[in-house]
Amino acid sequence: xxxxxxxxxxxxxxxxxxxxxxxxxxxxxxxxxxxxxxxxxxxxxxxxxxxxxxxxxxxxxxxxxxxxxxxxxxxxxxxxxxxxxxxxxxxxxxxxxxxxxxxxxxxxxxxxxxxxxxxxxxxxxxxxxxxxxxxxxxxxxxxxxxxxxxxxxxxxxxxxxxxxxxxxxxxxxxxxxxxxxxxxxxxxxxxxxxxxxxxxxxxxxxxxxxxxxx
Numbered sequence: 001x002x003x004x005x006x007x008x009x010x011x012x013x014x015x016x017x018x019x020x021x022x023x024x025x026x027x028x029x030x031x032x033x034x035x036x037x038x039x040x041x042x043x044x045x046x047x048x049x050x051x052x053x054x055x056x057x058x059x060x061x062x063x064x065x066x067x068x069x070x071x072x073x074x075x076x077x078x079x080x081x082x083x084x085x086x087x088x089x090x091x092x093x094x095x096x097x098x099x100x101x102x103x104x105x106x107x108x109x110x111x112x113x114x115x116x117x118x119x120x121x122x123x124x125x126x127x128x129x130x131x132x133x134x135x136x137x138x139x140x141x142x143x144x145x146x147x148x149x150x151x152x153x154x155x156x157x158x159x160x161x162x163x164x165x166x167x168x169x170x171x172x173x174x175x176x177x178x179x180x181x182x183x184x185x186x187x188x189x190x191x192x193x194x195x196x197x198x199x200x201x202x203x204x205x206x207x208x209x210x211x212x213x214x
Contacts, residue, residue: 005046009039012075015077016028089160104138104146112209147201156181
């Protein structure tokens with residue numbers, strides 16, 4: 001939960017920062033350009049869904065494939081104040097994803113260096129397990145959030161990016177999906193759709209991580 005709160009806070013703060021860069025200071029004035037999780041907590045997405053996912057994931061059986069995932073309180077933006085609205089919509093929507101990928105990349109590099117130099121062996125035994133667990137979760141959860149938010153289902157960032165490139169004739173379909181977005185997401189998570197996408201991606205990430213390690 002500590003890692004998840006940090007990843008979600010970085011994600012939402014990045015949205016707010018990028019929107020401010022394009023001329024809309026709505027989120028900045030509301031104190032959303034911060035890593036303080038209190039500013040970004042959504043009762044359902046940040047607390048209920050992750051806790052339920054954690055509990056079900058430890059029960060076993062088919063539902064154990066439900067990933068520890070979540071989202072923050074939506075970052076308020078005013079598109080009317082953006083400069084270059086189409087570019088701003090893409091960049092603001094993608095900012096959270098890029099923030100999670102940046103954290104994942106930094107974590108990957110740290111873990112790779114420690115593996116290549118046997119640095120993990122030099123970590124005191126008393127903190128070895130929590131340090132390794134922290135780094136693994138930091139990598140896994142940030143990659144997971146980035147992939148999750150790329151899905152083109154409202155209210156995820158992927159749908160907002162897609163909206164920029166869709167023809168006007170497709171907008172009613174997207175608006176219809178927005179009405180049932182959360183329900184669709186919950187069904188997809190429950191049936192293992194997201195896990196099926198994430199599993200090979202994480203396998204590839206860890207393949208690269210241990211590649212060349214003796």
